[in-house]
Amino acid sequence: MDQKALLALLEERKFKELKEELGNMYPVDIAELLEEVDERQMILIFRLLGKEEAAETFTDMSSETREFLINALTDSELEEVMDEMYVDDTVDVLEEMPANVVDRLLMATDEETRVQINALLQYPEDSAGSVMNIDYVSFRKEMTVEEAILKIRQVGINRETIYTCYVTEKKKLIGWVDIKDLLTSSESRTIEEIMDTNILYAHTHDDQEEVATMIRKYGLVAIPIVDYEMCMVGIVTVDDAMIVLQEEATEDISMMAGVSPNDDSYFGTSVWRHALSRIPWLLFLMLSATVSGLLLAYYENAMSAMPILITLIPMLMGTGGNCGSQSSTLMIRGLAVGEIRFKDLFRVIFKEIRIALIVGVVLSVANGIRIYVMYQDMKLAFVIGITIIAIVCMAKVVGCVLPLVAKRIGLDPALMATPLISTLLDTGTILVYFAIVTLMFRL
Amino acid sequence: MDQKALLALLEERKFKELKEELGNMYPVDIAELLEEVDERQMILIFRLLGKEEAAETFTDMSSETREFLINALTDSELEEVMDEMYVDDTVDVLEEMPANVVDRLLMATDEETRVQINALLQYPEDSAGSVMNIDYVSFRKEMTVEEAILKIRQVGINRETIYTCYVTEKKKLIGWVDIKDLLTSSESRTIEEIMDTNILYAHTHDDQEEVATMIRKYGLVAIPIVDYEMCMVGIVTVDDAMIVLQEEATEDISMMAGVSPNDDSYFGTSVWRHALSRIPWLLFLMLSATVSGLLLAYYENAMSAMPILITLIPMLMGTGGNCGSQSSTLMIRGLAVGEIRFKDLFRVIFKEIRIALIVGVVLSVANGIRIYVMYQDMKLAFVIGITIIAIVCMAKVVGCVLPLVAKRIGLDPALMATPLISTLLDTGTILVYFAIVTLMFRL
Structure with missing residues (x-):
């Protein structure tokens, strides 16, 4: 359905149909739609989104639109959105907002998330730590394949990616297992038997461009991020790596034409x-x-x-x-x-x-x-x-x-x-x- | 282990240790190593690689090195490498080789693969068809989750990616299932119940850059490629998309400096x-x-x-x-x-x-x-x-x-x-x- 048809539904107040149509759209497309409509329509549409969809759309929109929405939403609405967002996305959002908005957003998150957010905000800008995701699946090496699959069933639903799982021992990263190897191995084997100990990883303070380049070079879906004691703290996923590489290419191209680079879009810049x-x-x-x-x-x-x-x-x-x-x-x-x-x-x-x-x-x-x-x-x-x-x-x-x-x-x-x-x-x-x-x- | 140490092992004819070291390296790193050594060393090292490793390294090296190796290997060695390569990689290799080398390579592949290769070679250069992978996992909508997981266990080991599986009916694409949904759903549910019918896909003749941009925009790990009857013919994976986007950015940057773009590297160009x-x-x-x-x-x-x-x-x-x-x-x-x-x-x-x-x-x-x-x-x-x-x-x-x-x-x-x-x-x-x-x- 195109933008015109959607707006027609909105103007005719056919909210039920519109809600259904929005449910079939991808959040990034909804975010694009919101950039094009006026502010009254933006709020109406945003309020029609499901919880999870609203959170993803919120992550995908421009910082201008986001700031406008934050000011327009009630505290409880904002809390719902924040609850559904991944912590790394929340941090990206916070980094771009003025101080008063940050306060309001932090108030809308629970204590545990707030601690995680503060930890992530410590990493230098453009470091692997600042783009990493702290949701991932980890196994102990003594687990059997069956137990590992069970663990994914239980916790995996809340994890942004489960394609690669990590094996840790006292928090230290000691191996990784691809979901494919997990599914194609006999259920009674242990993780230690099937894990790959030849691990590619990056440090929290490594430059995000280097980490993204590693992901591209080795064709990974995610790379584990460790601290200086080799303790695993998060992963950088391939979708974030693609965005990093696009931003870096744009930055290089801008600089090559004598324009100081800037993270915002052409039209988003005054x-x-x-x-x-x-x-x-x-x-x-x-x-x-x-x-x-x-x-x-x-x-x-x-x-x-x-x-x-x-x-x-x-x-x-x-x-x-x-x-x-x-x-x-x-x-x-x-x-x-x-x-x-x-x-x-x-x-x-x-x-x-x-x-x-x-x-x-x-x-x-x-x-x-x-x-x-x-x-x-x-x-x-x-x-x-x-x-x-x-x-x-x-x-x-x-x-x-x-x-x-x-x-x-x-x-x-x-x-x-x-x-x-x-x-x-x-x-x-x-x-x-x-x-x-x-x-x-x-x- | 660094390059010097590896070459020392080679010169001291410690082939067993060298073979072991090579086994711990990533193919793309081995390919880089081969670009730096002399031709005699290149052949010696390549012959020490395991079958699968050799095939992957072969895919990752520059076209110059590849042509040299093809001429140096015996027919049966070449056949082993070709057997282990994914069909889409074989096609990429063939597209860059002179006619006499292509003949020799085609002779080294079996009949079935040859038919697939010829089909892929029909797609226009830079089209989705030319970069797609024909190995993927497909389900029928009547299958249960248990049956689907069993299918992955049986065939998945030969598939380049199983992170997203596709649901087809008389070859037509009707839905997709993420491996995460498969693992976190009850075993007795049917694929039809858990599949997502709101599918993102591209056509075989779409420009590869557009397809790669879709993968980046929607954060996908793979996108299904269909023909004009909506029959599924392959997938483009995120690792290939990253390479396409890198090549296109390089092409743009070259052209912006008044240099006709060229697929080879700076040093690989005479x-x-x-x-x-x-x-x-x-x-x-x-x-x-x-x-x-x-x-x-x-x-x-x-x-x-x-x-x-x-x-x-x-x-x-x-x-x-x-x-x-x-x-x-x-x-x-x-x-x-x-x-x-x-x-x-x-x-x-x-x-x-x-x-x-x-x-x-x-x-x-x-x-x-x-x-x-x-x-x-x-x-x-x-x-x-x-x-x-x-x-x-x-x-x-x-x-x-x-x-x-x-x-x-x-x-x-x-x-x-x-x-x-x-x-x-x-x-x-x-x-x-x-x-x-x-x-x-x-x-």
């Missing part, structure tokens, strides 16, 4: 905040670009002696910038997916120089032909050809070195993308260009 | 192929940039009358390009994750113009102060201020419109990123700049 996240880089780059401008002023005499030189500047600056961003982008992505490391520096430089020579020669020839056709000046075509090869080599080397060095010294490599690289290369291009032409034409 | 994938855009952009150059030649008189104008060109072109790429990048990413759609065009333009005004005023003031300090010329500071605001507005609008229009007419929005946008904007910047300065200074 005009002022958009402006604020774009101004710093623009300001820095604008002022840096004046260096290139001053260099041009310095070569004014050369340009008045040979006015054609000025017409070539945009082409050379563009080519330098584009070559540099090609290399830096491939490096940044290679670093992000773990294919390229700092120790590959020289291997990368050697490869980029060879690529630069091929690219440089092809561009020089193409441009040489154009210059010769337009101006019938063989010498100019040749000199500009040499210039292009030099600029391409410089651009490729700078483009591949900077992200690797940034990574090495602990900066985000994505900072070394197009805007910064091309501003730096503009200056380099002008220097190389005029060094070569003043020498060759004795200007 | 220098020539790297050059080839970078030259087309550079060539196109280089020749486009000559337009800006010719425009500059046209305004030569203005520049000789007022030489300071030339020093401002890099700053203005840089600012225009950077503003434009900020907007286009946010659009491209918003389109990729499904947040922004073409119908949002006017909403986006209105938002970007407001952002542009704020950004433009801030940059103008900063730059005005700089110009006044350096040249004590109030009029110049003011005129350049107006120019910056005009350029920023133009850049933001062009930057947000082009990716949306590209998407609308069926082009990849990522094409409309930095290199193209900034080359276009260079021309626009020069036009706007000289239009304003020639008017204001009567040049």
